[in-house]
Amino acid sequence: MPARLSPVTSILSICALALGLAFAPVPAAAATMGDDGLHKQDWFSLTFRDIAEDIEAANAAGKRLALVFEQRGCIYCRKMHEVLLADPEVADYIKANFMVVQYNMFGDEEVTDLDGETLTEKSAVRKWGYVFTPTVVFLPDTVPTGKSVAQAAVATMPGSFGKGTFLDMFRWVREKGYETDEHFQKYHARMIEQRRKASAKTN
Template identity: 75%
Template sequence: MFRLILAALAFNAVLALPALSVEIGDDGLHKQDWFSITFRDIAEDIEEAAAEGKRLAIVYEQRGCIYCRKLHEELLADPEVRDFIKAHFKVVQYNMFGDEEVTDLDGEVLTEKTAARKWGYVFTPTIVFLPEELPEGKSVAEAAVATMPGAFGKWVFLHMFEWVAQKGYENGEHFQKYHARRLAELRAAGRQDVE
C-alpha cells in the first residue's frame, strides 16, 4: 500500500510540472522567438549585430536532430544561459539541408546546404561565432573566431559564449583553460550545480 501511495504522489508531481514546449517551424527546426530573422547576408548580419552591441552567432540545425532538441529544451531553456546569449549575441538559425539563400562574407551566394558544405559543417547543432568587424575576402569558415560542433552540457556551452564575448581567442587563454578556471571560480563561489 505504501508503494502505491508513493507511486501516486510521484505521478501527481510529474503532472504538476510545467510542460516544456518549444515551437517547431514548418522547416522542422525548433524555434526561439528571440532568434533573429535576417536576409542571411553575413556581412550585413555582422554589422547589424555590432550596431546592437552584440556578436553574430550562426546556429546550424536539422529536422529531427535530437541534439538540437537538447539545445532548445535544455540549454536555451535555462534562464542563465538564455539571458547571457540574448544580451551578447545576435543568433541566426540555418538549416543544414535548407535552400534559403545565403551570402558568404566573400560575396559568394549559396544555399544554406551548400554553405554548410563549403564551410565544412557536418554536425548539428553547430554554432559559428563571427568576428566583431568584417574581414576582407574571407569565407565564414575562415573568418570564424570559434566553432562549437554539438550540444554540450550547460557549463561548456555557456562558457564558450562567455569566452567569445570576452575575446578569449585573442588573449591567449585557450578555451579549455578558460572553462576549467570558470568552473573553479563557480565552485569557490558555492555553486552547487557545477558539474
C-alpha cells in the same frame, strides 16, 4: 490540534509567499517547431542571411553574431532548445550579448557568404565544412575582407554540451578570449573552479 495563525501572521505569510513567487527564476519561453522541422526561439533573428550585413547589424546593437546550424529530427538540437536554451541563465546571457541566426543544414534559403558568393544553405554548409548539428559558429565583430565564414570564424562549437561548457563558450567569445593566450579549455577550467569556490562559500 494544530495551532491557529493570527491574522497578522497569516497576512505576513501570504506576503512572503507572494514575494517568493515574484522573485523566483522565470523559465525561458519554450521553443516552437517551425514548418522546416527545426525548433525555434522567439529571440532568434530573422535576416536575409547576408553574413556581412548581419555582422554589422549585430555590432550596431552592441552584440556578436552567432550562427547555429541544425537539421530536422536532430535529437541534440532538441536538447539544446529544451534544456540549454530553456535555462534562464543561458538564454538571458545569449539574448543580451549575441544576435543568433538559425541555419538549416539541408535548407534551400539563399545565403551570401562573406566573400560575396551567393549560394543555398546546404551548399554553404558544404563549403564551410560543417557536418554536426547543432553547430554554433561565432563571427568576428568586424566584417573581414575576402574570407568565407569558415575562414573568418573566431570559434566553432560542434555538438551539444552541458550547460557550463555551452555558456562558457559564449562568455569566452564575448570576452574575446580568442585574442588572448588563454585557450578556451583553460578558461573553462578556471570558470569551473570559480563556480566550485562560489558554491562552497554558500553551503
